[in-house]
Amino acid sequence: MTTINDIAQMAGVSRTTVSRFLNSNGYVSQEARERIEQIISETGYMPSQSAKSLRTKKTGVIGIILPKISTETSSRVVSGINKVMKKKGMQILLTDTELDPDKEIEYLRLLKSRQADGIILLATNIGERLQKEIEALPIPVVALGQEVPGIPSLTYAxxxxxxxxxxxxxxxxxxxxxxxxxxxxxxxxxxxxxxxxxxxxxxxxxxxxxxxxxxxxxxxxxxxxxxxxxxxxxxxxxxxxxxxxxxxxxxxxxxxxxxxxxxxxxxxxxxxxxxxxxxxxxxxxxxxxxYYNEEAGEAIGEMLLATMEGKNYNKKMMHKYRLIKRDSV
Amino acid sequence: MTTINDIAQMAGVSRTTVSRFLNSNGYVSQEARERIEQIISETGYMPSQSAKSLRTKKTGVIGIILPKISTETSSRVVSGINKVMKKKGMQILLTDTELDPDKEIEYLRLLKSRQADGIILLATNIGERLQKEIEALPIPVVALGQEVPGIPSLTYAxxxxxxxxxxxxxxxxxxxxxxxxxxxxxxxxxxxxxxxxxxxxxxxxxxxxxxxxxxxxxxxxxxxxxxxxxxxxxxxxxxxxxxxxxxxxxxxxxxxxxxxxxxxxxxxxxxxxxxxxxxxxxxxxxxxxxYYNEEAGEAIGEMLLATMEGKNYNKKMMHKYRLIKRDSV
DNA sequence: CAACGATGTGTAATCGATTACACATCTTCT
DNA sequence: AGAAGATGTGTAATCGATTACACATCGTTG
CATH class of the missing domain: 3.40.50.2300 (Response regulator)
Incomplete structure (x- = not known):
């Protein structure tokens, strides 16, 4: 794998300059810029996210904890979340508890070790242990579908x-x-x-x-x-x-x-x-x-984003719904 | 965030010993083992995946490139993949191309920069550019649903x-x-x-x-x-x-x-x-x-796993299917 | 023309883990 | 008893990025 050092060497600059080019901060001369650009497109170089995350503490990944993956509701919600995360260049890490409450805690920890920038919880059972775990977590967590004390949540009416x-x-x-x-x-x-x-x-x-x-x-x-x-x-x-x-x-x-x-x-x-x-x-x-699940997904995504930015967000919200009258009644 | 160094210090050992404890390789005395265990459970310490990945080049994450997230087929397939990945302690990173062929390439690159250990592609259009990109990728890629030259694939009949x-x-x-x-x-x-x-x-x-x-x-x-x-x-x-x-x-x-x-x-x-x-x-x-989508998901998951382990896997496979005769015919 | 800000670049420390290597002690076997 | 192996631990280099800091050059301004 090519690294930033390789690129720097090939372009005849220091890796600092390459880094500056990549993140477009600091000054880089037109000349250097072109050489670096050239080399990068030739090699297909992509910076290592692990190294980047290690330094910056940001992964660009948010975790979603679902009770069950292959469910109509889940996939609508995930689609909505994806829609807003995509705009921010964020990726989604999916986990699935299979309705097992212990797994919710397990995945919370896992997402912590993976340094997810935020977590969206679609929990089913909120126990005391779960709450403690969330409180201790140095990562913003929001919940959809159930109210969880202490964190922002969006519930259905x-x-x-x-x-x-x-x-x-x-x-x-x-x-x-x-x-x-x-x-x-x-x-x-x-x-x-x-x-x-x-x-x-x-x-x-x-x-x-x-x-x-x-x-x-x-x-x-x-x-x-x-x-x-x-x-x-x-x-x-x-x-x-x-x-x-x-x-x-x-x-x-x-x-x-x-x-x-x-x-x-x-x-x-x-x-x-x-x-x-x-x-x-x-x-x-x-x-x-x-229940407008997809929109709810978008909304909870926005809420997470806002919470991640430290905004003082409206903590508890209820999503809209509409009655659909058809022929079975 | 607590790091391995903090744990080492608190337990009165070197971080090497802690690392050995964590990965259960090398020798660690019963005594040290207990002290470390104690400190870890007290602090709720979890090793940083970024640091780990940087060193080991393994992330424990596989990427899935889907044409569309909220689709019945997708969610069944993802559920199947999840089932086999879960057993191996692997996580899933989801991406969604929204049927845009350019995005397939974009996400391939993204997953490379995130050092995914493997990629499952549920592509819709296989162009020449895509193929070139895949060939150059230092990560195992497998495809489901469409045949992609050069990589293992599982197609529906x-x-x-x-x-x-x-x-x-x-x-x-x-x-x-x-x-x-x-x-x-x-x-x-x-x-x-x-x-x-x-x-x-x-x-x-x-x-x-x-x-x-x-x-x-x-x-x-x-x-x-x-x-x-x-x-x-x-x-x-x-x-x-x-x-x-x-x-x-x-x-x-x-x-x-x-x-x-x-x-x-x-x-x-x-x-x-x-x-x-x-x-x-x-x-x-x-x-x-x-088409037994969930099973197909499991199968393609296994294929990826095998490919990642460098096994000489049967390259092209076709998944089973069954006709369901009901009342509309 | 001296001083200052803007521009451009490099050096080196740092993030938090893993791991090769070295070393010490304790068992066991001949 | 002495050698060989097993056990236990630490030192320090390393992975690939970011970034504070220092320094050089250039144009502009009073």
Whole structure:
């Protein structure tokens, strides 16, 4: 590999001058400039980032800690983050916790040792250990999707969105509304969305029937199973609508209903959250909430950038959303 | 930031000993070992990767060059790659060319300057400049999805898969088969799949009607428009089946057909390639080809790893696929 | 014309790790 | 007992960049 020393020698200048040329700071004569330029293009020389980072403490890399890589939400968010990082010439280092909370800490450390300039955390479980770890980290960290005490975060309006969706159902005169959620260990998706469901039911004086509530694990299949459980557990009294906390589970739920000969939305209405691409194309098309994930990615990227620059940024923000009314309700 | 020197001092040993402890090579007494361990856990010290890489020329990072980040195929592939890299403690640096061929070269250089230990290229256009660049690169490069001369690559069996699909259509007695493709500048998706279409048509003695062929840009909407063009260009003679080179475009195409009151597959059959998740859940469910993207990601990851270790690896491979027969044909 | 700022360049220290080499001590074997 | 090997540790060079500092030259200004 050619180094800055090689270039300097070939161009007949000192490496200081080459460095100045590369970083366009300090003075470099037209003459030297041309010779260096020439040599560099001939050799295809690229400065070593390791050496540079060692000296400057800047790597030009930010880390993203994802719960799961191959998910529609993740890829939209990453795409948004990438969009703003690209403008700043920053690269993205991806890590994937596979929903294992210990890994979040592990990756936080790893990103520290790699001297990431910043970290974006899409966490699912925020424990005390995690918080301690983040506090001790000499690197700016921001969080998307869940509120993490002490650091800037951008969250989705889970409570409001879920309430709105429930209101929509209630507005269509549904009284018996079922619920398909996920484990409460996930604060945003598992806990808040369920709370909104229960609150709206109670506020409306509607009965929250335990047998109309089921839990899935985000997968389409689990939505199918959850719906099956709801329908079969109490044949005599089934809900007239079911609110699912994700589009994927809603899709599975609808599959089961269609299979069993129920008409959606006439017999049972189904609603989801997340606006997966497929939601528009399944039959009936799914009523859902768009969280603008890509824009949220851009926004959290900007927040990280601002935090890295030491700007006093608005610490806690909530991202916009919109209800998409389609045919399943 | 604490450095190895700080640790050494606090533990009362030389930094050499600390380094030996960290890398578990050379001898370190039980006593020293314990003191060092103690100090490290107290301080939360993590060795600087930049310094380490500068010395060892290994970064533990591989780069992936993607045409587009937020795509189902990409995220599946990345997930597969991640799976094998994780086992080796390797991290992934993501770059996204946004389908711009110049960026492929730019990112190749960038990954070189970041001293990536290896590169996985999911290219779309392989020009001569790109090839030259790769040859000159002192880093192992492998390609997925398109064949790149001179480097190990894993390709999808585009020709065979497309032929099989066409055979399926022909076997169902379709004589007038349309085609929705993409620009031929994309060798695999644009060129090879179309060639398979034309070859099968000709081999079967079927007429290739230009007005039954249209071109999209991978998007669902473009599939819709392409189908519209096919139907409206020649009302008197429309195809009885249409082969689409991607599931997304097939989905758009079906949307148009359903909107216009055509029955799928009775009036017009539709087939796609790629097995998007949604394909199973739209109505009618889409007949398509599964390319096992995640496994392909694992495979290309293994190939890169092997190449990095200098193993004499089987240079050109083709990944398996399977036809999924569903209701749209 | 003396002084000063702008321009252009080089010397050498530094960042935080790894590692070749040297040296000391302790075991073990013949 | 003496040699050979195993064990344990430290010294110092090195990786490839950046940058403070020093110095030289040149044009301009009062």
């Amino acid at each position: 889970d409570y409001d969105a879920s309430s709105d969706m429930m209101q929509l159902l209630v507005g269509k005169d549904h009284k018996k509304i079922g619920f398909i959620g996920v484990s409460k260990t996930d604060p945003a998706v598992g806990s808040i969305r369920q709370k909104a469901y229960i609150d709206v039911m109670e506020r409306q004086g509607l009965e929250v029937n335990e047998s109309w509530m089921a839990e899935g694990d985000f997968s389409i299949e689990s939505g199918y199973e959850a719906m099956k459980q709801i329908i079969t557990s109490n044949r005599s009294e089934i809900p007239s609508a079911v609110f699912c906390v994700t589009d994927r589970m809603a899709t599975g739920a609808m599959e089961y209903l269609k299979e069993q000969g129920f008409r959606v939305p006439e017999d049972i209405a189904v609603a989801g959250i997340g606006d997966a691409v497929m939601s528009k194309y399944i039959t009936p098309s799914l009523t859902t909430v768009d | 585009d020709y065979d898969a497309s032929s099989d699909m066409m055979q399926l259509l022909v076997g169902k007695d379709h004589k007038k088969i349309g085609f929705i493709g993409v620009s031929k500048t994309d060798p695999a998706v644009g060129s090879i799949r179309q060639k398979a279409y034309i070859d099968v048509m000709e081999r079967q003695g079927l007429e290739v009607n230009e007005s039954w062929m249209a071109e999209g840009d991978f998007s669902i909407e473009s599939g819709y428009e392409a189908m519209k063009q096919i139907i409206t260009s020649n009302r008197s003679e429309i195809p009885s089946a249409v082969f689409c080179v991607t599931d997304r475009m097939a989905t758009g195409a079906m949307e148009y057909l359903k909107e216009q009151g055509f029955r799928v597959p009775e009036d017009i059959a539709v087939a796609g390639i790629g097995d998007a998740v949604m394909s199973k859940y739209i109505t009618p469910s889409l007949t398509t080809v599964d």
